[in-house]
Amino acid sequence: MNIDLEDIKNVTNTLFWGVTGTVTVLAYLRAKKTILQPIKTEVFKEQIKEFSKELEIFNGKSEPELRDEFGFENMFIYNTLIMMDSYALLFFDLKIDKKERPYGESEMAIVKKEDVDKYFSINDGHIEEEIIDKEDNKPDPSTKHAVWSKYDHALLSLPKEYSEMKKKFLKLQSNPLLPEKLITLLVEYEKVVMENMDILREIIIECSQEMPQKYSNVNTLMKATNSWVYSRYNSRFINLSPKAEEITKYIRSYFQSDNLFD
Incomplete structure (x- = not known):
């Protein structure tokens, strides 16, 4: 070989x-x-640091606490009072100092896109707000009901709690360290918040049309409460807790916290 x-x-x-x-x-x-x-x-x-910030918002919070994070109670009070004040001004010519009202501290307003033209007009290339309640533009008493029948609450007065929480959400959603799934859950949560704001607007418009029957004179108006409006709104409010629980569960599963020390 x-x-x-x-x-x-x-x-x-x-x-x-x-x-x-x-x-x-x-x-x-x-x-x-x-x-x-x-x-x-x-x-x-x-x-872990970023997730801790989110857990502070969602984890262990009751439904009322979650609503308070966005200031829903104040939002309801502000906007219901605006509607009632508008009614008092139109029907009984009651002068109200808006600066003394709770909604006088509201920081911003939301305008429904489809209603922008009702409140703003183009003038020489600038946007100018239309003055709706000018003293010289008061309707005749016989036409007050007709005017009120067209009441539209397109402008939504928002409390500072909403503005602060909105900033937090924007900051969280733009954080590159957060998983895409978590960003999606945050967007879904905020969508529920916006839906409840739309419901509030719809309820106020709906209840505004019952004002002439419930408060036909100044005496009854002076005794008015917003409890009947709140009852209706609360019955249609979309709870925030289910989405909050989804976010909490996702964070726990992401870190597998139940098995961390096994």
């Missing part, structure tokens, strides 16, 4: 470079993992 030394050399070289290549690849993968581990650890730490 003849042994070809050249063949042995080739086989040996092949085995050598094969083993060397394998060792090099394994060493690279191990080094890459070692190098990236500190980065992953830092990202994990930052995620």
Whole structure:
């Protein structure tokens, strides 16, 4: 049997470079993992911080507490009072100092897109708010009911709680460290908030048309309460707690907190 030394050399070289290549690849993968581990650890730490901020908003909160985060009670009071004040002004010419009203502290208003033209007009390239309740534009007594029948609460007065929480949500949703699924859940939660604001607007418009029957004179108006409006609104309010629980459960599952120390 003849042994070809050249063949042995080739086989040996092949085995050598094969083993060397394998060792090099394994060493690279191990080094890459070692190098990236500190980065992953830092990202994990930052995620924990951000998730903690979210848990402060949602975790363990009752339905009333979740509503208070966005100031829904004040939002209801502000806007119901605006409607009632508008009624008092139109029907009984009652002068009301808006600065003394609770809604005088509201920071902003939302306008329904389809109603913008009702409240704003274009003038020489600038947007100018239309003055609806000018003293010289009072309707004749015989037409007050007709005017009131068109009452529209497109402007929604918002409390500072809403503005502050809105800023928090915008900041969370723009955070690159948060998983896409969590961002989606936050957007869904805020959508429920907006739906409840639309419901409030609809309820106020609906109840406004019952004002002439319930408060036909100044004496009854002076005894008016908003409890009947609130009862109707509360019955249609979409609870926030189911979405809050979804967010909390997702965060727990993301970190597998139940198995963290197993």
